[in-house]
Amino acid sequence: APDPSSAEICSIGGNLACNAGGPRAVKYGTSRDNVLGLVAVTGAGELIQCGGAYTKDATGYDLTHLLVGSEGTLALIVEATLRLTPLPVSQAGLRVLYRDADAAAAAVSRLMSQPVVPTRLEFMDARSLELLRRNGAEVPEAGAMLLVEADGDHDTLPYLLQALATAAEGDGMIALDVAMEGAAREKLWAARKALSPALRSIAPGKINEDVVVPVSRIPDLVSGVQALAREYTLTIVTFGHAGNGNLHVNILYHPDDADENARAHAALPKIFALTLALGGTLSGEHGIGLAKRDFMAQAFSPATLAAMRAIKLALDPDGILNPGKVLPPA
Known part of the structure; x- marks a missing residue:
């Protein structure tokens, strides 16, 4: 089952809203892969039920997997039916x-x-x-x-x-x-x-991204990040769930050093551009929130973003659920 680093402190609903994963996701999947059904409250105050205690379903739209990872922008999860996996011998x-x-x-x-x-x-x-x-x-x-x-x-x-x-x-x-x-x-x-958390012993400032690329492109991602570290004269520490192609790229800097601060934030868009050029995506488990929202237009076509906005409007017509997150302004 998923084992994110936040396992000891997160709630199940919060975990599902972010679709957290962890090291064992390479074999057992992320949270989304281990959810069979949900009960949730939409932004319109309506209680919706999707999925259930079964493992095969071709009935209607897959709202269960839509809500998992939606970062609280579509509905509040109040009940979840989870897949249980036997402990390995x-x-x-x-x-x-x-x-x-x-x-x-x-x-x-x-x-x-x-x-x-x-x-x-x-x-x-x-x-x-x-x-x-x-x-x-x-x-x-x-x-x-x-x-x-x-x-x-x-x-x-x-x-x-x-x-x-x-x-x-x-x-x-x-x-x-x-x-x-x-x-x-x-x-x-x-x-x-x-x-x-130990990264702050190197520098007090940290930009922590969790980009994903096809596993076959991991060598290109690693070498590309190293090249950016040299280009911008920055310390960039890379580790993570390589079996999923999901690496945590950590740009470390001193916020009180104006020049280093500027270089750190200038390198960030280059990391996202590199990731997308390799056929990857912006986030594997941390989500988009506000910090990566403005990069969504680089990752998705206008038509795809319009479809996402239509879903948001249908489930949260007044825009009261985690407003301003995930989707950039139209």
Whole structure:
């Protein structure tokens, strides 16, 4: 099931409204993929029901998946029917170190093009590894790292791990450790979850985006972000859910430095332009809100935005639900 970093503090309704995901989404899907039905209140005050406790439905429009991820702009979710997934019998992982980010990104493409779907596949660049070590994780120095995890039963798990290890091998791989278990494994994953808040130890200002590209284009995204960091003389830390093509690109800067502040905000549109040029999208789980609203016109055609506005008008005719978010003014 989804395991977003906000799991311990978010509400279920808020989680669904943002369609949060987390590392396990690569195998088990995001929140949207685990919702069977909803009861919600529209902006007109009407109670609507969609979906239910069944897994197959070709009846009418799919309002369930429309409302999930709508960021509270279409309706307020008051009840949800969720898919429950049995806990895996056994799980184990790989920690794979690479010479540089390009080599790790290429390995992601190999891992996701073979039949065994990992439970988690996380990418971390060199700056991320520095933060992991600062948070107490025992991580050797390297240009990049992948954390790969598989689950299954006791008999099949070794074969799944071997398939993933074979795909992870390639040019630029430095080391591969198998079956991180117990306290060391949990400590490493805990440090990974703490990466985002730890970024402020590098610089007080952070622009955190969660762009998505096709998995085959991850090498191009990583190299493109590195080029932008050099062009704008900025520290950009990249990590995230590489199995979905969803990377967190963090531009770090000092807000009281006017020149650096300007460079940071000038680099942001370039990251979105790069993402869209690679066939990607603006957000994988953080959503659009107000911060990315004005970039929507670059991601969608006028006709598509008009269709979204028509849906908004139908469900929230007075515009009282989270006004001004997601959709740019017409």
